[in-house]
Amino acid sequence: MPRKRSSSRGSARGHAAQKKSSRSLPSKKNRLSPSAWIAVITTGLVIGSSLTAYAAYIDIAGGISRENVDTDAFGDRPSKVEGVVNIMIIGTDKRDGDNANYGEAEGERPDTLAIAHISPQRETATIVNLPRDSMVQLPACPASEGYTGSDPQLGMINSAMTYGGVSCLWDTVEKATNVRIDHFVSVDFTGFKGMVDALGGVEMCIPEAIHDTKAGDLDLAAGEQVLKGEEALGYVRSRKGQGDGSDLMRIDRQQEFMAAMARQVMSGDTLKSPSNLYSFLNEVTDSITSDDELTIDTMADIAIAMREVDLKDINFVTVPNEPWPQNENRVQWVTPDAEQLFQAIATDEYGGDDSGDDAAADDDAGAEEESVEPGDVGVEVINGVGTTGLADQVSAILRERGFSVSGTGNPEGVIPEASTVYYAPGAKAAADLVAKEAMNATVEEDSSLSGNQVQLVMSSDWRGFKDKGVSGDVPGSVKNKSAADSTTTSVC
Structure with a gap:
C-alpha cells in the first residue's frame, strides 16, 4: 500500500522553494x-x-x-x-x-x-x-x-x-x-x-x-x-x-x-x-x-x-x-x-550545471552517493493523475526497464503540482535514475524513506516515459x- 501523503508534504515543498530562491550567486x-x-x-x-x-x-x-x-x-x-x-x-x-x-x-x-x-x-x-x-x-x-x-x-x-x-x-x-x-x-x-x-x-x-x-x-x-x-x-x-x-x-x-x-x-x-x-x-x-x-x-x-x-x-x-x-x-x-x-x-x-542545491548541500555534508543500477532501485508508484490503471501501466514499464516495483496506489493528502520522485537522504542517484526515464519528473529528498527505495508520484502534468531510443543526452551531431x-x- 502506498504511504500516506499528508499536508506536511506541502510545508516541506515550501521550504525547498524558499531554499532555491535564496541560492548564492556564482x-x-x-x-x-x-x-x-x-x-x-x-x-x-x-x-x-x-x-x-x-x-x-x-x-x-x-x-x-x-x-x-x-x-x-x-x-x-x-x-x-x-x-x-x-x-x-x-x-x-x-x-x-x-x-x-x-x-x-x-x-x-x-x-x-x-x-x-x-x-x-x-x-x-x-x-x-x-x-x-x-x-x-x-x-x-x-x-x-x-x-x-x-x-x-x-x-x-x-x-x-x-x-x-x-x-x-x-x-x-x-x-x-x-x-x-x-x-x-x-x-x-x-x-x-x-x-x-x-x-x-x-x-x-x-x-x-x-x-x-x-x-x-x-x-x-x-x-x-x-x-x-x-x-x-x-x-x-x-x-x-x-x-x-x-x-x-x-x-x-x-x-x-x-x-x-x-x-x-x-x-x-x-x-x-x-x-x-x-x-x-x-x-x-x-x-x-x-x-x-x-x-x-x-x-x-x-x-x-x-x-x-x-x-x-x-x-x-x-x-x-x-x-x-x-x-x-x-x-x-x-x-x-x-x-x-x-x-x-x-x-x-x-x-549548464544541473547539480543544483541538493548536490551542493551533499558536498557540504561530505556525502558521497554510490552509483546504482535499475535493479538496485525499488519504486513505489503513486497515481495522482486520476486515470484508472495508470499506476499498473507505469509499473509494467518500470519493470521492463529493469526497476523493481514495491507497490502501487493512489495518494492520500497533498499531491505535488509537478510529478516528483521522492528519495531517502543519500539516495539521490536512485531518484535521478528513475526521473531520467520520465518525460518530466523532478526529484526531492524525503527523510521518511530509506535505502534506495523511491516513490514516484505522478501529478496532473505527467507525460509518460521517454522512448528507449531517445535519451536526454545530446547527440554528437549537435x-x-x-x-x-x-x-x-x-x-x-
Missing part, C-alpha cells in the same frame, strides 16, 4: 554587472536593459507592438517545466513600411526562426536555430483577417506564418519539436539595423571578401572590421555571396554575428550607462512585436533570474538536419538526433557554439 567572471539584466530580443539572442532604468524602460516598452495569441486553441500542448522560459524568436522578412526597400515578398515569413531556451537554474540561454526550409508536418490553421488558413500538410516550417500568422507558426513549432513555447519576439530588418547602429556597430572578422548583390549590394573586404546597421543586415542575410550559398551556412554566420554582438554588449558601455541603454532600446522597440503576455514584469523576472549569466553559457545550436530526398533545396530533421536535442530542451537537460568563442577570429 562568482564574477565575464558576466553582467549586478545592476544589469538579460532578455531575449533580436533574431536569436537575449539582450537586456538595466534595473536602474526601469521607469525609463517602461516608457520605451510602450513602443513594442503586442499581439494576442490564443494558445488554448492549439489543443494538447507540451508540458511546461517550472522556471524555464522558451521564447520563439522570429526574424521576419516583412517588406512594408521602413522595410519596403528590401524588395517584394509574398506574405510574411520568418527569415530566421529559433527557440531561445532560458534556464535560470542552469544559468544558461540556448538558442536553437530551426532552418526555415525544414520540411515538417504543418497543423491545420484557421483562416483569420489577412490569412487564408491551411489544412494539415507537409510543408516548410516558415510557410506556417504565411498561412496563419504568428499563431499558426507557434502551434507548428510546438507540435514539430514537442517544446513548450511560452512567448514570442519578432524583429524586422529595420529593428535589427537599429540595434547594431545603437551599439556603434559590431566588430567582426570577415574570413573572405564578400560581394552579394542580393543582400543590399553587400561589398565587404576580408579582415577585421566594424559592421554598421546596413552592412550587418546584409552580412547576416547574405547567401549567394558566401560559402555554398545554403541557408545552413547563413545560420552559422548569424550565430557568429549574434555571439559577437553579445560579447560587445556585455563587455562594453551599453549596460553600464542608463542613458546608453535607453538609446539602445529606443532605437529598436518600434520594430519589435511580442505576445501580450510578455509583459514588463515578466521580462524583469526573466532578467533578474539570468543577470549572472556568463558569456560561455549563451549557446547557439542548429537542429541536426540533412537534405530532403524530394528536393535538395529543402532539409529534414535527422532522427533520432533531433528528437534527443528537443527532448533535452523540453526537459531542461541541455547545458554542434554547440558559445558566445564566449569565435570561430573566425583566428583567420584575421
Whole structure:
C-alpha cells in the first residue's frame, strides 16, 4: 500500500522553494554587472536593459507592438517545466513600411526562426536555430483577417506564418519539436539595423571578401572590421555571396554575428550607462512585436533570474538536419538526433550545471552517493493523475526497464503540482535514475524513506516515459557554439 501523503508534504515543498530562491550567486567572471539584466530580443539572442532604468524602460516598452495569441486553441500542448522560459524568436522578412526597400515578398515569413531556451537554474540561454526550409508536418490553421488558413500538410516550417500568422507558426513549432513555447519576439530588418547602429556597430572578422548583390549590394573586404546597421543586415542575410550559398551556412554566420554582438554588449558601455541603454532600446522597440503576455514584469523576472549569466553559457545550436530526398533545396530533421536535442530542451537537460542545491548541500555534508543500477532501485508508484490503471501501466514499464516495483496506489493528502520522485537522504542517484526515464519528473529528498527505495508520484502534468531510443543526452551531431568563442577570429 502506498504511504500516506499528508499536508506536511506541502510545508516541506515550501521550504525547498524558499531554499532555491535564496541560492548564492556564482562568482564574477565575464558576466553582467549586478545592476544589469538579460532578455531575449533580436533574431536569436537575449539582450537586456538595466534595473536602474526601469521607469525609463517602461516608457520605451510602450513602443513594442503586442499581439494576442490564443494558445488554448492549439489543443494538447507540451508540458511546461517550472522556471524555464522558451521564447520563439522570429526574424521576419516583412517588406512594408521602413522595410519596403528590401524588395517584394509574398506574405510574411520568418527569415530566421529559433527557440531561445532560458534556464535560470542552469544559468544558461540556448538558442536553437530551426532552418526555415525544414520540411515538417504543418497543423491545420484557421483562416483569420489577412490569412487564408491551411489544412494539415507537409510543408516548410516558415510557410506556417504565411498561412496563419504568428499563431499558426507557434502551434507548428510546438507540435514539430514537442517544446513548450511560452512567448514570442519578432524583429524586422529595420529593428535589427537599429540595434547594431545603437551599439556603434559590431566588430567582426570577415574570413573572405564578400560581394552579394542580393543582400543590399553587400561589398565587404576580408579582415577585421566594424559592421554598421546596413552592412550587418546584409552580412547576416547574405547567401549567394558566401560559402555554398545554403541557408545552413547563413545560420552559422548569424550565430557568429549574434555571439559577437553579445560579447560587445556585455563587455562594453551599453549596460553600464542608463542613458546608453535607453538609446539602445529606443532605437529598436518600434520594430519589435511580442505576445501580450510578455509583459514588463515578466521580462524583469526573466532578467533578474539570468543577470549572472556568463558569456560561455549563451549557446547557439542548429537542429541536426540533412537534405530532403524530394528536393535538395529543402532539409529534414535527422532522427533520432533531433528528437534527443528537443527532448533535452523540453526537459531542461541541455547545458549548464544541473547539480543544483541538493548536490551542493551533499558536498557540504561530505556525502558521497554510490552509483546504482535499475535493479538496485525499488519504486513505489503513486497515481495522482486520476486515470484508472495508470499506476499498473507505469509499473509494467518500470519493470521492463529493469526497476523493481514495491507497490502501487493512489495518494492520500497533498499531491505535488509537478510529478516528483521522492528519495531517502543519500539516495539521490536512485531518484535521478528513475526521473531520467520520465518525460518530466523532478526529484526531492524525503527523510521518511530509506535505502534506495523511491516513490514516484505522478501529478496532473505527467507525460509518460521517454522512448528507449531517445535519451536526454545530446547527440554528437549537435554542434554547440558559445558566445564566449569565435570561430573566425583566428583567420584575421
